Amino acid sequence: MDLENAKVQMRKGILEFCILQIISRGEVYASDMLEELTSAKIMVVEGTLYPLLTRLKNSGLLDYKWVESSSGPPRKYYVLTDNGKTFLEQLETTWKELQESVAQIILDSYHKKQEASNTETEEQA
Amino acid sequence: MDLENAKVQMRKGILEFCILQIISRGEVYASDMLEELTSAKIMVVEGTLYPLLTRLKNSGLLDYKWVESSSGPPRKYYVLTDNGKTFLEQLETTWKELQESVAQIILDSYHKKQEASNTETEEQA
DNA sequence: TATAGTACTTTGCATTGCATAGTACCTTTT
DNA sequence: AAAAGGTACTATGCAATGCAAAGTACTATA
Numbered sequence: 146m147d148l149e150n151a152k153v154q155m156r157k158g159i160l161e162f163c164i165l166q167i168i169s170r171g172e173v174y175a176s177d178m179l180e181e182l183t184s185a186k187i188m189v190v191e192g193t194l195y196p197l198l199t200r201l202k203n204s205g206l207l208d209y210k211w212v213e214s215s216s217g218p219p220r221k222y223y224v225l226t227d228n229g230k231t232f233l234e235q236l237e238t239t240w241k242e243l244q245e246s247v248a249q250i251i252l253d254s255y256h257k258k259q260e261a262s263n264t265e266t267e268e269q270a
Numbered sequence: 271m272d273l274e275n276a277k278v279q280m281r282k283g284i285l286e287f288c289i290l291q292i293i294s295r296g297e298v299y300a301s302d303m304l305e306e307l308t309s310a311k312i313m314v315v316e317g318t319l320y321p322l323l324t325r326l327k328n329s330g331l332l333d334y335k336w337v338e339s340s341s342g343p344p345r346k347y348y349v350l351t352d353n354g355k356t357f358l359e360q361l362e363t364t365w366k367e368l369q370e371s372v373a374q375i376i377l378d379s380y381h382k383k384q385e386a387s388n389t390e391t392e393e394q395a
Numbered sequence: 396t397a398t399a400g401t402a403c404t405t406t407g408c409a410t411t412g413c414a415t416a417g418t419a420c421c422t423t424t425t
Numbered sequence: 426a427a428a429a430g431g432t433a434c435t436a437t438g439c440a441a442t443g444c445a446a447a448g449t450a451c452t453a454t455a
Binding site for chain 4: 153154156157158160161189190192193194196197200214215216217218219
């Protein structure tokens with residue numbers, strides 16, 4: 146069982162949320178998104194990002210426009226559609242709920258270990 | 271783009287962590303794990319849980335023993351191995367880091383929207 | 396013109412949760 | 426005793442998504 150794989154799997158499913166968040170700041174193109182993610186210590190590769198952007202565009206959550214670049218090839222700048230904004234809010238709620246769920250499990254584990262520890266102490270006394 | 275699917279995808283990758291957490295409390299069998307997860311609002315089905323338990327056992331993170339039940343068929347009680355305990359700690363760190371990463375992205379989005387908003391105000395003045 | 400850098404596209408693969416079907420064991424009912 | 430019901434576990438095809446890698450396209454520089 147591989148910690149690196151666990152990190153990858155944990156990342157799955159939240160990237161969509163993170164990308165929509167980043168795009169919600171305003172027009173942005175793929176390479177900048179990658180930098181933002183990396184800056185937040187979420188390492189993602191282009192083979193992941195581009196298909197994801199395509200999926201989101203095809204689902205009507207994103208729009209894009211081509212913008213000529215003064216330092217290389219043209220860039221695809223993405224923005225959220227209204228549907229995208231709505232969906233992002235829903236994802237934010239979902240993410241919060243998930244965090245709370247996990248926190249509850251951790252807290253319950255802590256309490257039950259305390260209970261078990263107290264029980265053992267009583268048995269020794 | 272389906273919110274329910276997004277929930278499923280967000281769940282992927284963290285179930286392993288949640289299950290190890292639950293088992294870290296002490297011996298527990300599958301149905302009780304399902305109840306604990308459901309109680310924390312993480313809805314998981316047996317077709318997910320059992321293969322996961324098998325994978326964790328095969329990876330040396332879990333051990334189990336059969337216990338006769340007074341109210342039905344025998345049950346498989348799982349416990350963490352030492353490797354399992356170590357790995358769980360690593361997963362807890364990984365989860366925390368992921369939360370922080372997401373929080374940073376959200377915070378950056380908030381700040382950048384603020385900047386954009388301030389810029390627009392200045393332009394109007 | 397060739398090379399380098401940048402941006403985007405494509406695709407096979409690995410992993411994992413879901414849905415579903417099925418097996419097995421024990422208890423209760425007929 | 427046999428059948429039905431309840432509980433626990435097993436197996437598998439499928440969908441979804443991130444990774445790794447290969448490739449295309451555009452622009453700037455050598």
